[in-house]
Amino acid sequence: MIIEQRFTISYHYNVHFIADVFSIHNTTFSDILSNHSGSGFSPSLLFVIDSNVGIRHPQLQPAIKNYLDKRVPGQLNAYFLVIPGGEKAKENDNAYQAILRAINQYHIDRHSFIIAIGGGAVCDVTGFAATVAHRGIKLIRIPTTTLAQNDAAIGVKNGINAFDKKNFLGTFATPVAVINDGTFLKTLSQRTWISGISEAIKVALIKDARFFERIEQLAPALGERDEAAMQETIIECAKLHLQHIANGDPFEAGSSRPLDFGHWSAHKLERMSDYKLLHGEAVAIGMALDCTYAHMMGYLGTDARDRILELLLQLNLPIAHPLLERTEELLRGLHEFSAHLGGILTIPLLTSIGHARNVTFIDEQVMQQAAKRLIAISQSTSLV
CATH class of the missing domain: 3.40.50.1970 (Rossmann fold)
Structure with missing residues (x-):
């Protein structure tokens, strides 16, 4: 019965x-x-x-x-x-x-x-x-x-x-x-003011290329603590987040989490730094890492990768950290993220600004190379 x-x-x-x-x-x-x-x-x-x-x-x-x-x-x-x-x-x-x-x-x-x-x-x-x-x-x-x-x-x-x-x-x-x-x-301190912008960049990168372009335009004003520029950014970011929650998988029954773009390493880096890294700073590094990996894997073009890294740098958001050198510990974040998703690794990676694809496998050797590449870029003035 x-x-x-x-x-x-x-x-x-x-x-x-x-x-x-x-x-x-x-x-x-x-x-x-x-x-x-x-x-x-x-x-x-x-x-x-x-x-x-x-x-x-x-x-x-x-x-x-x-x-x-x-x-x-x-x-x-x-x-x-x-x-x-x-x-x-x-x-x-x-x-x-x-x-x-x-x-x-x-x-x-x-x-x-x-x-x-x-x-x-x-x-x-x-x-x-x-x-x-x-x-x-x-x-x-x-x-x-x-x-x-x-x-x-x-x-x-x-x-x-x-x-x-x-x-x-x-x-x-x-x-x-x-x-x-x-x-x-x-x-807010300048550091806290800026770090929150990383979440707006995140949602723009995976959902709305026009919003990303608008953040590029607003970047000088955001850096100067222009309240109108920040309010515009927050409202548009919130709108896109809420649309995703309503139209997607609000209670995360599946393993696809586009709003967690850049977060597998961000969560690990926060803990590795004993939370000296702010969440927004860790997300900025996480996005930079995944974009560098996507570029090395042939998913993301050079121009798009450069625009992303240049925006992060223009806003004084970090794209790298010495903790990236501890690659073995960092990569354990992939397995922890997989467990958090329900056992199936699903990572959103960009194919262009405003568009992402889910991958279920990460080449850890390439990811290690991406981490080293990011450290080198952050120590130079060239994105080549």
């Missing part, structure tokens, strides 16, 4: 692009709370704040309290938890457990909201905790870095690292909303 069960769930959330989310004149946050609160319930709010954001925005918590007093009057409990920012937030379960303890201590239930304010790692770990507590608490993400606004915080994935592997523990869960507030980007 077989009883078939079948049902469909519709997912929906908005990504907002605004400034000054907690200005009392801005209704975005209060509208989200109102639209997603159950009738008759007075939700509690747990704000999980990246320590780096707290340092650069010391008035953030008072501003939130004032906003809630003015725009969300009534019986509303708001609590705050500050956790370390950066990839170290995901490296062990300290931050994750701290969030779970706060959820328990403050009686955050399924009618409540957890609001992650920070970089991609803080959004990841907060989302993971919000998903597993009570089988799911409503999550609002307010990403505060160029990388998180471009990529890390706008999708459906949450996770932390474990067993010496990136994102070994994780969930797929949609947020209630994502709020990209450009005001937070103003206080």
Whole structure:
């Protein structure tokens, strides 16, 4: 006997692009709370704040309290938890457990909201905790870095690292909303400002040659911290990411992961550097490595490879690192990436700017040569 069960769930959330989310004149946050609160319930709010954001925005918590007093009057409990920012937030379960303890201590239930304010790692770990507590608490993400606004915080994935592997523990869960507030980007260091652009370059390379050309045009302005140029880049990048999630394989049932272009080595390089390399910097190196390999294998033309490397260099993104010399350790990243994909290695490689093909085999000797070639290029002024 077989009883078939079948049902469909519709997912929906908005990504907002605004400034000054907690200005009392801005209704975005209060509208989200109102639209997603159950009738008759007075939700509690747990704000999980990246320590780096707290340092650069010391008035953030008072501003939130004032906003809630003015725009969300009534019986509303708001609590705050500050956790370390950066990839170290995901490296062990300290931050994750701290969030779970706060959820328990403050009686955050399924009618409540957890609001992650920070970089991609803080959004990841907060989302993971919000998903597993009570089988799911409503999550609002307010990403505060160029990388998180471009990529890390706008999708459906949450996770932390474990067993010496990136994102070994994780969930797929949609947020209630994502709020990209450009005001937070103003206080980023130049290094962090630039590193997030690598995710925009990534999605342009695999999906949209015109967007890549536009980033080339905007590169001088981006390097000079032009806010309009960055906002344009983030919006287009987010649009392409969201289109892929909706029209592709949102919960990654298959092994094809075009949005992970350049990431097999990026994840390994991050760990090898003890996270001294920022994620965006590691992705830039990973893309440069895969493009050099694709060129050596005859998939990608010389002109395209040169344009890609020149753009990365123009933006002061790294294309190489001394860690590339540890090729045996680096190439273990291929096997770890294969396990993460479900046991079948599937690597997207460019055939031209805006187009990629999946390969299921990497010639490790050629990849070693590509790594050496990149190191040589980074030490010279010639791409020949």
